[in-house]
Amino acid sequence: MAGMRMLGPLGGRAEATPRDPELDLDDPETNFMAMLKIRGDLSEQDFIFAFPGEAWAMIPQERNYRVFKTFGIGAGRIEEVPEGWRIYNREVLYYMDPDTGEILNEWSNPFLAGKKIEVMHIANDPVNGVFSRKGHPVLSPPYPYIAYGDDIVFRWDFFILRPADLQRKDYPIYSSGDMDQHAELWGIHGRRSDVLNPDITSGACTMSWSRVANWLAFMEMGNSPGSMIFHSQCVKLLGGVTELPRYILDYTEKHFPKYLEAPTEWNGPQMTSAAGEFKKKIDAREGAKSD
Numbered sequence: 001m002a003g004m005r006m007l008g009p010l011g012g013r014a015e016a017t018p019r020d021p022e023l024d025l026d027d028p029e030t031n032f033m034a035m036l037k038i039r040g041d042l043s044e045q046d047f048i049f050a051f052p053g054e055a056w057a058m059i060p061q062e063r064n065y066r067v068f069k070t071f072g073i074g075a076g077r078i079e080e081v082p083e084g085w086r087i088y089n090r091e092v093l094y095y096m097d098p099d100t101g102e103i104l105n106e107w108s109n110p111f112l113a114g115k116k117i118e119v120m121h122i123a124n125d126p127v128n129g130v131f132s133r134k135g136h137p138v139l140s141p142p143y144p145y146i147a148y149g150d151d152i153v154f155r156w157d158f159f160i161l162r163p164a165d166l167q168r169k170d171y172p173i174y175s176s177g178d179m180d181q182h183a184e185l186w187g188i189h190g191r192r193s194d195v196l197n198p199d200i201t202s203g204a205c206t207m208s209w210s211r212v213a214n215w216l217a218f219m220e221m222g223n224s225p226g227s228m229i230f231h232s233q234c235v236k237l238l239g240g241v242t243e244l245p246r247y248i249l250d251y252t253e254k255h256f257p258k259y260l261e262a263p264t265e266w267n268g269p270q271m272t273s274a275a276g277e278f279k280k281k282i283d284a285r286e287g288a289k290s291d
Contacts, residue, residue: 128270
């Protein structure tokens with residue numbers, strides 16, 4: 001396709017730009033199926049994403065601090081249903097030494113005079129949902145996109161404000177506040193040629209993922225001023241889990257083996273959260289102390 005197609009104010013008036021006669025991404029159904037083919041696998045087979053990145057702490061008017069390297073794995077599968085497509089998904093993300101890349105079990109918190117703190121990696125299972133054709137403010141089509149040549153980039157922007165799993169009165173060390181306010185920003189990049197190729201059910205895909213949020217609960221920062229910024233570049237591993245870095249694959253096979261394949265059971269949409277899992281761990285620990 002010649003030229004660039006954008007939605008919204010970035011591209012100006014939509015009618016001023018010619019549509020692609022072979023792939024009209026302004027058509028909701030075409031847009032929907034293109035995104036699913038790039039993000040997932042229309043043959044309903046498992047797909048694996050690897051997402052290396054970094055996590056930074058920002059303290060207002062004081063400093064920015066590179067806290068961790070990160071490495072995540074997402075294992076998913078999509079399945080067609082009458083209302084759209086279900087996604088069966090689970091994800092693990094490791095916190096690593098920012099210099100050596102070693103996966104951490106313990107961390108010296110520089111904001112608490114080097115206090116030794118147990119690290120709790122993200123291990124969310126399941127993260128299941130439905131890509132419905134209508135009704136969801138972010139996950140229903142048409143998705144905002146940019147198309148240029150053989151490149152297509154879809155965008156998802158999640159801005160969350162909801163009651164926090166960890167309330168201040170009950171978890172003053174771990175809770176940043178009674179409301180969970182954060183953003184997760186995605187760019188989903190694929191190839192027009194893959195979308196148009198009927199022999200391809202799962203197109204090549206790279207993604208950017210950014211998260212802007214309060215302190216991680218395990219950091220024990222309470223409601224002190226500051227925020228965490230995550231930034232990762234993600235890639236669909238078309239060759240499967242064997243394309244993961246050897247160190248990451250070995251660690252995952254030993255400690256989190258189920259995260260190398262998608263869930264198989266559907267119990268409705270279930271968005272497991274890191275904060276919710278941390279709460280379960282703290283509650284279990286406190287319950288054991290009281291027994």
